[in-house]
Amino acid sequence: MADLDLRQLTTMIAIAEEGTFSRAATRLGYTQSSVSQHIAALERALGGSVFDRPGGPRPVRITPLGAVVLEHGREVLAKAEALGQAVDRFKAGDGRIDVGTLQSVSHAILPTVLRRLREEHPRCEIRLSEAEPDDARLGDLDLLFYDGLIADETEHVLLMEDPYLVVAPPGDFPPSPVPARELDGKAMVAWPSTCDQPRLEKSLADAGARPRIVFRSAGNETILSMVRAGMGLAVLPWMAIHQVVCRDCGAIHGPEGWPDLQVRELDPAPARAICLHWPPGRRGQSPLAARTVEIAVEVARELARQAPSARA
The missing domain is CATH 1.10.10.10 (Winged helix-like DNA-binding domain superfamily/Winged helix DNA-binding domain)
Structure with missing residues (x-):
């Protein structure tokens, strides 16, 4: 035979x-x-x-x-x-790709990437899944967005540095960068101790600030709601909140009857690395996955120009 x-x-x-x-x-x-x-x-x-x-x-x-x-x-x-x-x-460049993502990338980068990819390749199939925050792995995925490096052996590209900002009720801080040490002892609503959060808290501690964590949530909207309710301030990456920050006044406007939240830069300014990972050996990568990487780099580069560090 x-x-x-x-x-x-x-x-x-x-x-x-x-x-x-x-x-x-x-x-x-x-x-x-x-x-x-x-x-x-x-x-x-x-x-x-x-x-x-x-x-x-x-x-x-x-x-x-x-x-x-x-x-x-x-x-x-x-x-x-x-x-x-x-x-x-x-x-x-058609076919299918499986992409892992995380909350703020899904909010700020991925929609534009997907729209452009579908415009170029209307017959492509894109399957999305959310990365496990405490143990992100590439596995069978073609691409994985993650804030930092992962345990798997991969190739990756740094898409952008995403600066952390202070979110607080109006009047808590003057309209200038907040020295990180001023957060010492203050009540703070924070993400769980996964992803880049431990590194952020260590960075604050190295600057002399050990805020009191009063509540942890993986949901950005939940954290903002708790800050509005007076539970404490928050330190969130710019990419997690940039679409709800007023460009004219720098405030986050909440529902009717809630106070606006003020956004301030930190000094020194910690940042997290937003990376895009794929299996080793780009030679074997599909044209669709390769094009997704190219578009993601372009979208992230444009987004980074709007970030506080780029405006300084």
Whole structure:
């Protein structure tokens, strides 16, 4: 069976459907001798005849062995055609990619990346999943957005440095960068101790600030709600809140009846690294995944220009 050839199956099917070697040759654009050679090679590979040949103009009859080969041969050719189409779509940048993401990337970077990718490749399929914050792994993903490096061996690109900002009720701080040490002992609403949060808290401690964590939540909106309720201040990455900050006054406007929240830069200003990871060996990366990386870099570069560190 190792010598079996898709052309031989194609020829056999044509003969079965046309009834004679000569009509099959005309249909396929082969000479009759080529058709005979294909069938002879097929029968040698199978170890038996696939057609009974009555001779003359009478139609050939398929043998029991030929019937088995015909049934499965059609399936093989259909799968081969599907494979060829999938490879063509892959090379054209269509196909599917599986992408892992995190909350603020999903909020600030990914929507623009997905919109541009779908405009370029409307037939592509993109499957998203949220990374486990305390144990992010690439696994079977094609790409993974994460705030920092991960345990898996990967290649990666630094998309941007995302500065942390102080979010507090109005009047808590003057309209200038807040010295980090002024957060020492203050009540703070914070993320859980996953992702980049431990590094942030160490950075604050190194600057002389050990805030009192009064509540932890993975939800940015929940944290802002707790700050509005007077539970304490928050230190959040710019990317997590930039779309709700008023460009004119620098405030976060809440629902009617809630005070606005003021956003202030920190001094020194800690930042987290937003990285995009993929399996080692870019040579094997699909065109769709490679294009996603290129778009993500472009989108992040534009976004970084709006960040406080870029405006300074």
